[in-house]
Amino acid sequence: MPVFLYNTMSRSLETFQPMQGNEVGLYSCGPTVYNYAHIGNLRTFLFEDLLKRTLQVSGFTVNHVMNITDVGHLTGDGDEGEDKIEKMANQTHKTVWEIAQFYTDAFFNDYDALNLIRPKVVCKATDHIQQMIDLIKRLEDGGHTYVSGGNVYFSIDSIPDYGKLARLDLSSLQTAVREDVQADDNKKNSKDFVLWFTKSKHGEQAMMWDSPWGRGFPGWHIECSAMSMYYLGESFDIHCGGIDAIPVHHTNEIAQSEAATGKEWVKYWMHGEFLLDETGKMSKSKGEFLTLSLLKSKGFDPMDYRYFCLGGHYRSQLKFSFEALETAKTARSNVYDRIRRMLAAGAKNTSLDGEKALEYKNAFLEHIQHDLNSPRALADLWGVLKDDTLSIDEKYSLAMFFDQVFGLGLQTIEKPEEESFPEEALALLQKRVEAKKEKNWALADSLRSELDAMGFMVKDSPAGSSLEKKM
Protein backbone atom coordinates (compact mmCIF):
# COMPACT_ATOMS: atom_id res chain seq x y z
CA MET A 1 0.00 0.00 0.00
CA PRO A 2 1.36 3.41 -0.88
CA VAL A 3 2.16 6.06 1.68
CA PHE A 4 0.60 9.47 1.14
CA LEU A 5 2.29 12.47 2.70
CA TYR A 6 1.42 16.14 2.68
CA ASN A 7 4.20 18.08 1.00
CA THR A 8 4.41 21.70 2.10
CA MET A 9 6.12 22.55 -1.17
CA SER A 10 3.13 21.54 -3.29
CA ARG A 11 0.55 22.09 -0.55
CA SER A 12 -0.96 18.77 -1.41
CA LEU A 13 -0.97 15.09 -0.57
CA GLU A 14 1.57 13.17 -2.62
CA THR A 15 2.36 9.49 -3.02
CA PHE A 16 5.68 8.97 -1.30
CA GLN A 17 8.39 7.60 -3.55
CA PRO A 18 12.00 7.66 -2.33
CA MET A 19 14.77 8.62 -4.71
CA GLN A 20 16.57 5.32 -4.28
CA GLY A 21 14.69 2.06 -3.82
CA ASN A 22 13.38 1.65 -0.30
CA GLU A 23 16.00 3.87 1.28
CA VAL A 24 14.68 7.09 2.75
CA GLY A 25 16.92 10.03 3.58
CA LEU A 26 15.25 11.99 6.38
CA TYR A 27 16.56 15.16 7.94
CA SER A 28 14.84 16.75 10.89
CA CYS A 29 15.67 20.05 12.52
CA GLY A 30 16.92 19.24 16.00
CA PRO A 31 16.96 21.22 19.20
CA THR A 32 18.77 24.42 20.01
CA VAL A 33 20.40 23.50 23.29
CA TYR A 34 20.30 26.62 25.39
CA ASN A 35 17.37 25.58 27.54
CA TYR A 36 15.07 22.65 28.25
CA ALA A 37 12.72 21.59 25.48
CA HIS A 38 9.11 22.42 26.23
CA ILE A 39 6.34 20.01 25.38
CA GLY A 40 5.52 21.99 22.25
CA ASN A 41 9.03 21.32 20.97
CA LEU A 42 8.57 17.70 21.89
CA ARG A 43 5.32 17.47 19.94
CA THR A 44 7.29 18.12 16.77
CA PHE A 45 9.77 15.37 17.62
CA LEU A 46 6.86 13.03 18.29
CA PHE A 47 5.47 13.84 14.86
CA GLU A 48 8.82 13.05 13.26
CA ASP A 49 8.97 9.78 15.15
CA LEU A 50 5.49 8.90 13.94
CA LEU A 51 6.62 9.62 10.40
CA LYS A 52 9.70 7.45 10.79
CA ARG A 53 7.78 4.56 12.32
CA THR A 54 5.11 4.75 9.64
CA LEU A 55 7.75 4.59 6.91
CA GLN A 56 9.43 1.66 8.64
CA VAL A 57 6.24 -0.32 9.04
CA SER A 58 5.57 0.39 5.36
CA GLY A 59 8.78 -1.37 4.39
CA PHE A 60 11.18 1.54 4.05
CA THR A 61 14.60 1.84 5.63
CA VAL A 62 14.94 5.27 7.14
CA ASN A 63 18.30 6.98 7.33
CA HIS A 64 17.49 9.69 9.85
CA VAL A 65 19.82 12.59 10.50
CA MET A 66 19.18 15.20 13.16
CA ASN A 67 21.27 18.20 14.08
CA ILE A 68 22.03 19.67 17.46
CA THR A 69 22.27 23.43 17.28
CA ASP A 70 24.95 24.01 19.85
CA VAL A 71 26.38 27.13 18.30
CA GLY A 72 24.50 29.98 19.82
CA HIS A 73 22.78 31.81 17.01
CA LEU A 74 21.88 35.36 17.69
CA THR A 75 18.55 36.53 18.93
CA GLY A 76 18.31 38.58 15.75
CA ASP A 77 19.41 37.97 12.18
CA GLY A 78 21.27 41.21 11.63
CA ASP A 79 24.61 41.67 13.26
CA GLU A 80 22.84 42.63 16.43
CA GLY A 81 21.31 40.40 19.03
CA GLU A 82 22.71 38.22 21.72
CA ASP A 83 23.86 34.67 21.49
CA LYS A 84 21.26 32.57 23.28
CA ILE A 85 23.65 29.96 24.60
CA GLU A 86 26.04 32.66 25.72
CA LYS A 87 23.24 34.49 27.48
CA MET A 88 22.35 31.36 29.41
CA ALA A 89 26.02 30.74 30.17
CA ASN A 90 26.39 34.21 31.64
CA GLN A 91 23.31 33.72 33.77
CA THR A 92 24.47 30.40 35.16
CA HIS A 93 28.24 31.02 35.29
CA LYS A 94 28.99 28.02 33.12
CA THR A 95 30.90 27.85 29.86
CA VAL A 96 28.92 27.79 26.63
CA TRP A 97 30.16 24.26 26.02
CA GLU A 98 28.90 23.11 29.39
CA ILE A 99 25.53 24.69 28.72
CA ALA A 100 25.23 23.00 25.34
CA GLN A 101 26.22 19.62 26.74
CA PHE A 102 23.88 19.91 29.71
CA TYR A 103 20.82 20.69 27.61
CA THR A 104 21.75 18.14 24.97
CA ASP A 105 21.74 15.49 27.67
CA ALA A 106 18.46 16.81 29.03
CA PHE A 107 16.98 16.70 25.56
CA PHE A 108 17.89 13.06 25.02
CA ASN A 109 16.50 12.14 28.43
CA ASP A 110 13.15 13.40 27.19
CA TYR A 111 13.72 11.80 23.82
CA ASP A 112 14.21 8.36 25.35
CA ALA A 113 11.45 8.79 27.91
CA LEU A 114 9.02 9.45 25.08
CA ASN A 115 10.20 6.28 23.33
CA LEU A 116 11.43 8.19 20.30
CA ILE A 117 13.67 6.14 18.03
CA ARG A 118 17.10 7.73 18.03
CA PRO A 119 18.33 9.07 14.68
CA LYS A 120 21.07 7.13 12.90
CA VAL A 121 23.17 10.28 12.91
CA VAL A 122 23.04 13.05 15.48
CA CYS A 123 25.32 15.85 14.37
CA LYS A 124 26.46 18.85 16.32
CA ALA A 125 26.83 22.12 14.47
CA THR A 126 30.13 22.85 16.19
CA ASP A 127 31.59 19.63 14.78
CA HIS A 128 30.82 20.70 11.20
CA ILE A 129 32.11 24.24 10.90
CA GLN A 130 34.41 23.15 8.08
CA GLN A 131 31.47 21.81 6.03
CA MET A 132 29.70 25.11 6.54
CA ILE A 133 32.72 27.10 5.43
CA ASP A 134 33.07 24.90 2.36
CA LEU A 135 29.44 25.50 1.46
CA ILE A 136 29.76 29.26 1.88
CA LYS A 137 32.88 29.19 -0.33
CA ARG A 138 30.90 27.36 -2.95
CA LEU A 139 28.18 30.02 -2.78
CA GLU A 140 30.82 32.71 -3.00
CA ASP A 141 32.31 31.09 -6.10
CA GLY A 142 28.84 31.02 -7.63
CA GLY A 143 28.37 34.72 -7.07
CA HIS A 144 25.60 34.40 -4.49
CA THR A 145 27.28 36.29 -1.67
CA TYR A 146 28.60 39.68 -0.73
CA VAL A 147 30.49 41.05 2.22
CA SER A 148 29.10 44.03 4.03
CA GLY A 149 29.86 45.48 7.42
CA GLY A 150 32.21 42.57 8.10
CA ASN A 151 29.64 39.82 7.53
CA VAL A 152 29.05 37.52 4.59
CA TYR A 153 25.51 37.75 3.24
CA PHE A 154 23.50 35.58 0.92
CA SER A 155 21.92 37.60 -1.87
CA ILE A 156 18.39 36.39 -2.53
CA ASP A 157 18.33 38.32 -5.79
CA SER A 158 21.00 35.94 -7.12
CA ILE A 159 18.41 33.16 -7.45
CA PRO A 160 15.13 33.17 -9.35
CA ASP A 161 12.79 31.43 -6.93
CA TYR A 162 13.48 32.70 -3.43
CA GLY A 163 10.59 32.02 -1.07
CA LYS A 164 8.96 29.25 -3.10
CA LEU A 165 8.33 27.02 -0.07
CA ALA A 166 6.50 29.71 1.88
CA ARG A 167 5.01 31.21 -1.29
CA LEU A 168 6.27 34.55 -0.15
CA ASP A 169 5.10 37.64 -1.93
CA LEU A 170 8.34 39.55 -1.55
CA SER A 171 6.91 42.88 -2.54
CA SER A 172 4.31 42.93 0.23
CA LEU A 173 6.43 41.58 3.06
CA GLN A 174 7.23 44.07 5.74
CA THR A 175 10.64 44.19 7.27
CA ALA A 176 11.24 44.38 10.98
CA VAL A 177 7.55 44.76 11.87
CA ARG A 178 8.20 43.65 15.38
CA GLU A 179 9.28 46.39 17.70
CA ASP A 180 12.19 44.45 19.09
CA VAL A 181 13.74 43.88 15.69
CA GLN A 182 15.87 46.41 13.93
CA ALA A 183 16.54 46.51 10.23
CA ASP A 184 20.08 45.69 9.17
CA ASP A 185 21.35 48.49 6.94
CA ASN A 186 24.18 46.37 5.63
CA LYS A 187 21.79 44.27 3.58
CA LYS A 188 21.25 45.00 -0.08
CA ASN A 189 17.86 43.34 0.10
CA SER A 190 16.10 43.25 3.45
CA LYS A 191 15.50 39.50 2.99
CA ASP A 192 19.19 38.74 2.54
CA PHE A 193 20.64 36.77 5.43
CA VAL A 194 24.02 36.23 7.03
CA LEU A 195 26.11 33.20 6.15
CA TRP A 196 29.11 34.09 8.28
CA PHE A 197 29.51 36.64 11.02
CA THR A 198 32.75 38.32 11.94
CA LYS A 199 31.17 41.29 13.62
CA SER A 200 28.54 41.39 16.27
CA LYS A 201 27.32 44.32 18.26
CA HIS A 202 27.90 42.28 21.37
CA GLY A 203 31.58 41.94 20.65
CA GLU A 204 33.51 38.69 21.00
CA GLN A 205 31.47 35.54 21.06
CA ALA A 206 32.63 32.64 23.13
CA MET A 207 32.45 30.32 20.14
CA MET A 208 34.56 31.57 17.22
CA TRP A 209 36.33 29.86 14.36
CA ASP A 210 38.81 30.95 11.70
CA SER A 211 37.45 31.32 8.21
CA PRO A 212 38.44 32.85 4.87
CA TRP A 213 36.39 35.89 5.90
CA GLY A 214 37.94 36.26 9.29
CA ARG A 215 37.43 34.84 12.74
CA GLY A 216 33.76 34.48 13.50
CA PHE A 217 30.82 32.13 13.56
CA PRO A 218 28.24 30.75 11.14
CA GLY A 219 24.86 32.28 10.35
CA TRP A 220 21.57 30.78 11.36
CA HIS A 221 20.66 28.58 8.50
CA ILE A 222 23.89 27.25 7.06
CA GLU A 223 24.30 24.35 9.47
CA CYS A 224 21.27 22.42 8.28
CA SER A 225 22.23 22.78 4.63
CA ALA A 226 25.84 21.81 5.23
CA MET A 227 25.20 18.85 7.50
CA SER A 228 22.23 17.40 5.66
CA MET A 229 24.15 17.40 2.39
CA TYR A 230 27.21 15.98 4.10
CA TYR A 231 25.29 13.01 5.49
CA LEU A 232 22.46 12.53 3.00
CA GLY A 233 23.81 13.87 -0.28
CA GLU A 234 23.01 16.98 -2.27
CA SER A 235 19.45 15.82 -2.80
CA PHE A 236 17.45 13.73 -0.36
CA ASP A 237 13.89 12.69 0.37
CA ILE A 238 12.33 14.33 3.40
CA HIS A 239 13.08 17.38 5.50
CA CYS A 240 10.86 18.14 8.43
CA GLY A 241 10.51 20.52 11.31
CA GLY A 242 8.06 22.83 12.98
CA ILE A 243 5.68 24.93 10.95
CA ASP A 244 7.41 28.11 12.08
CA ALA A 245 10.49 27.13 10.10
CA ILE A 246 8.73 27.54 6.76
CA PRO A 247 8.95 31.28 6.08
CA VAL A 248 12.50 31.94 7.19
CA HIS A 249 14.62 29.01 8.25
CA HIS A 250 13.64 26.51 5.60
CA THR A 251 13.18 29.20 2.98
CA ASN A 252 16.76 30.30 3.51
CA GLU A 253 18.07 26.75 3.69
CA ILE A 254 16.52 26.03 0.31
CA ALA A 255 17.90 29.23 -1.17
CA GLN A 256 21.49 28.57 -0.15
CA SER A 257 21.40 24.80 -0.79
CA GLU A 258 19.93 24.99 -4.26
CA ALA A 259 22.07 28.01 -5.17
CA ALA A 260 25.13 25.94 -4.26
CA THR A 261 24.24 22.72 -6.07
CA GLY A 262 21.99 23.99 -8.84
CA LYS A 263 19.52 21.16 -8.24
CA GLU A 264 16.47 20.37 -6.20
CA TRP A 265 17.57 19.83 -2.63
CA VAL A 266 14.65 18.15 -0.87
CA LYS A 267 11.75 16.26 -2.39
CA TYR A 268 9.22 16.30 0.46
CA TRP A 269 8.83 19.02 3.07
CA MET A 270 6.82 18.16 6.15
CA HIS A 271 5.91 20.43 9.02
CA GLY A 272 4.32 19.80 12.38
CA GLU A 273 1.77 22.27 13.73
CA PHE A 274 2.05 23.97 17.06
CA LEU A 275 0.87 22.87 20.43
CA LEU A 276 -1.03 25.71 22.04
CA ASP A 277 -1.51 26.40 25.69
CA GLU A 278 -4.12 28.60 27.30
CA THR A 279 -2.21 31.72 26.32
CA GLY A 280 -1.88 30.66 22.70
CA LYS A 281 1.43 29.62 21.28
CA MET A 282 3.78 28.03 23.73
CA SER A 283 6.85 29.95 24.58
CA LYS A 284 9.83 29.60 26.82
CA SER A 285 9.55 33.12 28.06
CA LYS A 286 5.89 33.69 28.83
CA GLY A 287 3.39 31.70 30.81
CA GLU A 288 4.17 28.41 32.50
CA PHE A 289 7.25 26.69 31.10
CA LEU A 290 5.79 23.28 30.32
CA THR A 291 8.44 20.58 30.27
CA LEU A 292 8.23 16.83 30.36
CA SER A 293 9.76 16.93 33.82
CA LEU A 294 6.94 19.16 35.00
CA LEU A 295 4.40 16.69 33.62
CA LYS A 296 6.19 13.86 35.39
CA SER A 297 6.23 15.78 38.64
CA LYS A 298 2.46 16.11 38.34
CA GLY A 299 2.10 12.36 38.10
CA PHE A 300 1.95 11.86 34.36
CA ASP A 301 3.87 9.23 32.49
CA PRO A 302 5.70 10.37 29.33
CA MET A 303 3.52 7.86 27.49
CA ASP A 304 0.48 9.85 28.58
CA TYR A 305 1.84 12.80 26.66
CA ARG A 306 2.65 10.58 23.71
CA TYR A 307 -0.91 9.26 23.68
CA PHE A 308 -2.22 12.80 23.97
CA CYS A 309 -0.26 13.89 20.91
CA LEU A 310 -1.33 10.84 18.90
CA GLY A 311 -4.92 11.92 19.54
CA GLY A 312 -4.52 14.95 17.29
CA HIS A 313 -3.34 15.16 13.70
CA TYR A 314 0.16 16.54 13.29
CA ARG A 315 -0.99 19.24 10.87
CA SER A 316 -3.60 20.61 13.25
CA GLN A 317 -2.97 22.89 16.15
CA LEU A 318 -3.50 20.99 19.37
CA LYS A 319 -4.75 22.62 22.52
CA PHE A 320 -2.91 21.52 25.60
CA SER A 321 -4.46 21.52 29.04
CA PHE A 322 -3.90 19.37 32.06
CA GLU A 323 -7.52 18.35 31.81
CA ALA A 324 -6.98 17.09 28.26
CA LEU A 325 -3.78 15.33 29.35
CA GLU A 326 -5.74 13.69 32.15
CA THR A 327 -8.17 12.15 29.68
CA ALA A 328 -5.25 10.87 27.62
CA LYS A 329 -3.79 9.35 30.74
CA THR A 330 -7.03 7.57 31.55
CA ALA A 331 -7.42 6.32 28.00
CA ARG A 332 -3.85 5.11 27.88
CA SER A 333 -4.10 3.27 31.15
CA ASN A 334 -7.32 1.67 29.95
CA VAL A 335 -5.41 0.38 26.93
CA TYR A 336 -2.68 -0.94 29.22
CA ASP A 337 -5.27 -2.64 31.45
CA ARG A 338 -6.81 -4.42 28.52
CA ILE A 339 -3.42 -5.62 27.31
CA ARG A 340 -2.59 -6.80 30.81
CA ARG A 341 -5.82 -8.74 31.05
CA MET A 342 -5.16 -10.34 27.70
CA LEU A 343 -1.75 -11.44 28.92
CA ALA A 344 -3.28 -12.78 32.09
CA ALA A 345 -5.59 -14.83 29.89
CA GLY A 346 -2.58 -16.23 28.04
CA ALA A 347 -2.49 -14.02 24.95
CA LYS A 348 0.53 -14.47 22.71
CA ASN A 349 1.79 -13.20 19.41
CA THR A 350 0.41 -15.00 16.44
CA SER A 351 0.49 -14.49 12.72
CA LEU A 352 -2.30 -12.36 11.43
CA ASP A 353 -4.10 -14.24 8.75
CA GLY A 354 -7.70 -14.39 9.92
CA GLU A 355 -9.99 -12.45 7.64
CA LYS A 356 -11.23 -10.09 10.33
CA ALA A 357 -7.74 -9.52 11.71
CA LEU A 358 -6.42 -8.66 8.28
CA GLU A 359 -9.27 -6.24 7.80
CA TYR A 360 -8.22 -4.40 10.94
CA LYS A 361 -4.58 -4.47 9.97
CA ASN A 362 -5.29 -3.05 6.55
CA ALA A 363 -7.61 -0.37 7.86
CA PHE A 364 -4.93 0.66 10.31
CA LEU A 365 -2.27 0.83 7.61
CA GLU A 366 -4.56 2.75 5.30
CA HIS A 367 -5.21 5.35 7.97
CA ILE A 368 -1.65 5.77 9.15
CA GLN A 369 -0.33 5.81 5.59
CA HIS A 370 -2.79 8.53 4.73
CA ASP A 371 -0.64 11.39 5.97
CA LEU A 372 -0.15 9.89 9.41
CA ASN A 373 -3.73 9.92 10.62
CA SER A 374 -2.89 8.79 14.12
CA PRO A 375 -6.26 9.76 15.68
CA ARG A 376 -8.02 7.50 13.23
CA ALA A 377 -5.45 4.76 13.81
CA LEU A 378 -6.03 5.04 17.54
CA ALA A 379 -9.71 4.47 16.88
CA ASP A 380 -8.69 1.31 15.03
CA LEU A 381 -6.86 0.14 18.13
CA TRP A 382 -9.99 0.64 20.20
CA GLY A 383 -12.00 -1.19 17.59
CA VAL A 384 -9.69 -4.18 17.97
CA LEU A 385 -9.71 -4.07 21.75
CA LYS A 386 -13.49 -4.09 21.85
CA ASP A 387 -14.20 -6.58 19.09
CA ASP A 388 -14.87 -9.97 20.65
CA THR A 389 -15.16 -11.74 17.33
CA LEU A 390 -11.36 -11.62 17.27
CA SER A 391 -9.42 -14.24 19.17
CA ILE A 392 -7.45 -13.01 22.12
CA ASP A 393 -4.21 -13.82 20.31
CA GLU A 394 -5.34 -11.82 17.29
CA LYS A 395 -6.24 -8.84 19.47
CA TYR A 396 -2.93 -8.95 21.23
CA SER A 397 -0.98 -9.37 18.02
CA LEU A 398 -2.79 -6.53 16.31
CA ALA A 399 -2.11 -4.27 19.28
CA MET A 400 1.57 -5.17 19.13
CA PHE A 401 1.64 -4.50 15.41
CA PHE A 402 -0.07 -1.14 15.79
CA ASP A 403 2.36 -0.21 18.52
CA GLN A 404 5.26 -0.36 16.09
CA VAL A 405 3.76 2.91 14.91
CA PHE A 406 2.27 4.26 18.13
CA GLY A 407 5.35 3.55 20.21
CA LEU A 408 3.29 3.47 23.39
CA GLY A 409 5.43 0.71 24.85
CA LEU A 410 2.67 -1.89 24.75
CA GLN A 411 5.18 -4.69 24.28
CA THR A 412 6.77 -3.84 27.61
CA ILE A 413 3.56 -4.61 29.46
CA GLU A 414 3.97 -7.69 31.56
CA LYS A 415 1.62 -10.27 32.90
CA PRO A 416 -0.07 -8.94 36.02
CA GLU A 417 0.98 -12.03 38.01
CA GLU A 418 4.54 -10.89 37.77
CA GLU A 419 3.67 -7.77 39.68
CA SER A 420 4.80 -8.11 43.25
CA PHE A 421 3.31 -6.55 46.33
CA PRO A 422 4.89 -6.04 49.73
CA GLU A 423 4.25 -8.77 52.30
CA GLU A 424 2.59 -6.23 54.54
CA ALA A 425 0.00 -5.33 51.91
CA LEU A 426 -0.70 -8.97 51.10
CA ALA A 427 -1.19 -9.68 54.79
CA LEU A 428 -3.73 -6.87 55.09
CA LEU A 429 -5.52 -8.14 52.04
CA GLN A 430 -5.69 -11.61 53.59
CA LYS A 431 -7.05 -10.15 56.83
CA ARG A 432 -9.73 -8.36 54.85
CA VAL A 433 -10.73 -11.53 53.06
CA GLU A 434 -11.24 -13.15 56.47
CA ALA A 435 -13.15 -10.16 57.81
CA LYS A 436 -15.40 -10.34 54.82
CA LYS A 437 -15.97 -14.01 55.43
CA GLU A 438 -17.07 -13.18 58.97
CA LYS A 439 -19.23 -10.35 57.57
CA ASN A 440 -17.26 -7.88 59.69
CA TRP A 441 -17.83 -5.08 57.20
CA ALA A 442 -16.45 -2.31 59.39
CA LEU A 443 -13.08 -4.04 59.70
CA ALA A 444 -13.07 -4.94 56.01
CA ASP A 445 -13.69 -1.33 55.04
CA SER A 446 -11.01 0.03 57.34
CA LEU A 447 -8.49 -2.46 55.95
CA ARG A 448 -9.46 -1.33 52.49
CA SER A 449 -8.79 2.31 53.29
CA GLU A 450 -5.53 1.34 54.99
CA LEU A 451 -4.41 -0.34 51.78
CA ASP A 452 -5.62 2.64 49.83
CA ALA A 453 -3.39 4.88 51.91
CA MET A 454 -0.48 2.59 51.12
CA GLY A 455 -1.14 3.12 47.44
CA PHE A 456 -2.98 -0.08 46.63
CA MET A 457 -6.44 -0.46 45.26
CA VAL A 458 -8.51 -3.46 46.29
CA LYS A 459 -10.50 -5.13 43.56
CA ASP A 460 -13.21 -7.58 44.49
CA SER A 461 -14.37 -9.88 41.80
CA PRO A 462 -16.35 -13.13 41.76
CA ALA A 463 -12.98 -14.89 41.60
CA GLY A 464 -11.73 -13.28 44.79
CA SER A 465 -9.95 -10.15 45.95
CA SER A 466 -6.77 -8.73 44.47
CA LEU A 467 -4.56 -5.69 44.69
CA GLU A 468 -3.55 -3.14 42.12
CA LYS A 469 -0.98 -0.41 42.38
CA LYS A 470 -2.53 2.99 42.12
CA MET A 471 -1.16 5.04 39.24
Add this chain to the structure above:
RNA sequence: GGUGCCAUACCCAAGUGGUAAGGGAAAGGUCUGCAAAACCUUGAUGCAUCGGUUCGAAUCCGAUUGGCACCUCCA
Protein backbone atom coordinates in the same frame (compact mmCIF):
# COMPACT_ATOMS: atom_id res chain seq x y z
C1' G B 1 -0.74 46.55 6.58
C1' G B 2 0.15 41.60 4.09
C1' U B 3 -0.34 36.15 4.14
C1' G B 4 -2.04 31.45 5.74
C1' C B 5 -4.81 28.09 8.85
C1' C B 6 -9.00 26.86 11.76
C1' A B 7 -14.44 26.74 13.78
C1' U B 8 -17.59 19.25 14.54
C1' A B 9 -21.50 16.80 21.11
C1' C B 10 -20.01 18.78 28.12
C1' C B 11 -14.29 18.44 26.91
C1' C B 12 -10.35 16.65 23.44
C1' A B 13 -10.63 15.15 18.40
C1' A B 14 -11.09 12.26 13.21
C1' G B 15 -13.79 12.75 8.87
C1' U B 16 -12.24 16.95 2.12
C1' G B 17 -19.10 15.37 -2.14
C1' G B 18 -22.79 9.98 -0.55
C1' U B 19 -25.64 10.29 4.49
C1' A B 20 -21.28 12.21 11.48
C1' A B 21 -14.51 7.54 13.89
C1' G B 22 -12.47 7.30 18.60
C1' G B 23 -11.23 8.76 23.61
C1' G B 24 -12.56 11.23 28.22
C1' A B 25 -16.59 12.85 31.16
C1' A B 26 -21.87 11.81 32.20
C1' A B 27 -26.29 8.60 32.71
C1' G B 28 -28.50 3.62 33.06
C1' G B 29 -27.52 -1.57 33.80
C1' U B 30 -24.73 -6.33 35.37
C1' C B 31 -21.72 -7.70 39.49
C1' U B 32 -21.01 -6.41 44.88
C1' G B 33 -22.40 -6.49 52.04
C1' C B 34 -21.25 -1.47 50.41
C1' A B 35 -17.85 0.65 47.32
C1' A B 36 -14.10 0.58 43.71
C1' A B 37 -12.67 -1.90 39.44
C1' A B 38 -14.42 -4.51 35.34
C1' C B 39 -18.03 -5.37 31.61
C1' C B 40 -22.52 -3.89 28.73
C1' U B 41 -25.80 0.04 26.95
C1' U B 42 -26.94 5.25 25.71
C1' G B 43 -25.10 10.14 22.93
C1' A B 44 -24.70 15.41 17.59
C1' U B 45 -31.36 14.71 12.16
C1' G B 46 -26.55 17.78 12.77
C1' C B 47 -20.72 19.88 11.91
C1' A B 48 -19.94 28.94 13.81
C1' U B 49 -23.84 32.02 10.87
C1' C B 50 -26.14 33.28 6.19
C1' G B 51 -26.49 32.48 1.03
C1' G B 52 -25.07 29.56 -3.40
C1' U B 53 -23.55 25.07 -6.55
C1' U B 54 -25.32 19.77 -6.56
C1' C B 55 -29.78 14.35 -7.07
C1' G B 56 -26.91 14.78 -2.58
C1' A B 57 -22.46 19.36 1.29
C1' A B 58 -19.39 19.10 7.79
C1' U B 59 -16.90 18.41 3.14
C1' C B 60 -17.06 22.79 -2.92
C1' C B 61 -17.96 28.48 -3.78
C1' G B 62 -19.11 33.49 -1.66
C1' A B 63 -20.10 36.65 2.48
C1' U B 64 -20.26 37.38 7.82
C1' U B 65 -18.64 36.40 12.87
C1' G B 66 -15.03 34.37 16.13
C1' G B 67 -10.12 32.10 17.18
C1' C B 68 -4.96 31.08 15.95
C1' A B 69 -0.37 31.48 13.45
C1' C B 70 3.45 33.71 10.27
C1' C B 71 5.89 38.35 8.01
C1' U B 72 14.13 38.25 11.08
C1' C B 73 13.26 34.45 19.30
C1' C B 74 10.32 30.30 18.27
C1' A B 75 8.90 23.28 17.29
